[in-house]
Amino acid sequence: MSNSSDADVISLRGEKVGYSVAVVGLGTTGGHIIKQLLATSVESRPARICLIDKRPERVSTAAAVIRAANSAALVQSGGLSSGQVAITVGQADDPADAFHSSHIAILATDCGSHAALAIDALRSGCHVVSMSDRPEEVDDLLVLDSLARHHERSLVVGAGMAPGLSCLLARFAGNQLDSVLAINVAKAGTAGPACARQHHRALKSSGRDWVGHRWEYRRGGSGRDLAWFPEPIGPRDCYRGALPSPILLQRQYPDAQRISARVSATRRDRFTSRLPMLRKPHQDGGPGAIRVEVRGRRDGAVETIVLAVAAFPSESAAAVSVEAAQSVLAGMAAHGAHGLASWPDPGAVLSELRRRGVAIFTFGDDRFRSEAG
Amino acid sequence: MLMLARRVVAALSFAGLTAALFRLRGQGGVAQQQGGWRELTDVELIGR
Numbered sequence: 001m002s003n004s005s006d007a008d009v010i011s012l013r014g015e016k017v018g019y020s021v022a023v024v025g026l027g028t029t030g031g032h033i034i035k036q037l038l039a040t041s042v043e044s045r046p047a048r049i050c051l052i053d054k055r056p057e058r059v060s061t062a063a064a065v066i067r068a069a070n071s072a073a074l075v076q077s078g079g080l081s082s083g084q085v086a087i088t089v090g091q092a093d094d095p096a097d098a099f100h101s102s103h104i105a106i107l108a109t110d111c112g113s114h115a116a117l118a119i120d121a122l123r124s125g126c127h128v129v130s131m132s133d134r135p136e137e138v139d140d141l142l143v144l145d146s147l148a149r150h151h152e153r154s155l156v157v158g159a160g161m162a163p164g165l166s167c168l169l170a171r172f173a174g175n176q177l178d179s180v181l182a183i184n185v186a187k188a189g190t191a192g193p194a195c196a197r198q199h200h201r202a203l204k205s206s207g208r209d210w211v212g213h214r215w216e217y218r219r220g221g222s223g224r225d226l227a228w229f230p231e232p233i234g235p236r237d238c239y240r241g242a243l244p245s246p247i248l249l250q251r252q253y254p255d256a257q258r259i260s261a262r263v264s265a266t267r268r269d270r271f272t273s274r275l276p277m278l279r280k281p282h283q284d285g286g287p288g289a290i291r292v293e294v295r296g297r298r299d300g301a302v303e304t305i306v307l308a309v310a311a312f313p314s315e316s317a318a319a320v321s322v323e324a325a326q327s328v329l330a331g332m333a334a335h336g337a338h339g340l341a342s343w344p345d346p347g348a349v350l351s352e353l354r355r356r357g358v359a360i361f362t363f364g365d366d367r368f369r370s371e372a373g
Numbered sequence: 374m375l376m377l378a379r380r381v382v383a384a385l386s387f388a389g390l391t392a393a394l395f396r397l398r399g400q401g402g403v404a405q406q407q408g409g410w411r412e413l414t415d416v417e418l419i420g421r
Contacts, residue, residue, distance in 0.1 A: 172418075230410040308410065351418040360418065361410040 018047030025109035028192025032318030099124035160317035167341035177296035186227035189288015191314035196281030205242035229289035238262035248339030286312030
């Protein structure tokens with residue numbers, strides 16, 4: 001560790017409780033992860049956040065945000081009341097150092113480094129939440145299932161907006177049906193620059209669709225489909241691409257006839273997808289949305305449930321990763337590597353996400369209203 | 374020339390009659406006038 005946590009401790013009552021979380025990658029989404037951790041209820045807040053990023057200025061910015069929140073907490077609690085402990089800030093040049101002293105690691109770095117980081121973290125006895133949205137990397141992470149089980153730890157794969165929130169919505173809709181026949185995921189918008197680069201890569205790469213109980217590889221940018229998202233996104237043309245949601249959903253619904261995912265793109269996006277990115281990506285590519293359409297049978301009839309979220313992908317992905325981390329620490333996740341489609345109670349997680357400002361929409365019917373009532 | 378004109382008139386008449394038939398007797402129904410996106414509440418998410 002380059003900076004010991006002890007030098008930074010600001011404790012309201014001098015006691016150390018709670019858990020320690022390592023946040024690897026402090027870009028646009030990583031910054032929102034810090035804010036979401038700080039916005040967590042007092043009893044669920046981490047006692048220590050270890051910040052890891054290649055760029056020192058990002059670490060300084062995140063540390064300043066945490067210290068400001070600590071100061072506000074000190075003022076609010078009047079010094080020694082309320083029993084809450086202010087969050088300690090740690091920094092590490094080498095993620096492996098941070099993993100040894102953390103209960104859980106949230107990986108929000110660029111795609112490509114998650115599998116190696118996850119191996120280090122699991123071997124250090126640390127749970128892992130990965131936000132990778134690259135299909136090959138999702139495959140690599142799922143292979144770590146036996147390692148995670150061996151160390152009795154959970155490795156949550158694809159805990160972002162899509163995959164992640166898309167998996168939770170699909171599972172929630174699937175729970176309303178007797179059997180699931182087809183799942184279609186559509187996504188619009190990007191989070192930070194790393195997400196935008198992955199979006200660019202996805203459009204030029206082959207996508208994997210589960211069709212008739214086997215994988216079919218389809219050319220990226222093909223298969224135009226008009227998807228209607230909640231406002232302010234509205235209708236967008238969506239295309240196939242290298243998207244990992246079907247990989248994670250197929251593990252939960254292997255008997256489905258069709259599982260596919262598409263991503264929104266303009267004519268220019270498709271035209272330039274074969275070229276290097278011609279200009280620097282936006283710092284935040286939101287607002288965006290995801291839409292999950294699940295078709296299945298219930299009481300002998302075929303029904304379709306459509307769920308969606310319209311939000312900034314960076315904010316909603318951060319909220320999903322933090323909720324996933326808290327669910328793991330609460331013992332709600334089994335050991336091993338799995339996506340959020342295997343989460344036992346997706347409704348509870350979606351409800352918590354709603355409290356964090358992620359509104360969940362359904363299209364048209366009153367199915368949920370009548371059943372809940 | 375007259376034959377061509379007759380065929381054009383016949384074709385247009387047939388097209389018009391067919392369109393009128395579909396327009397007046399069609400069973401296409403009316404597009405959905407209500408519904409749309411609706412936010413799920415906590416009760417709907419965890420109430421089951």
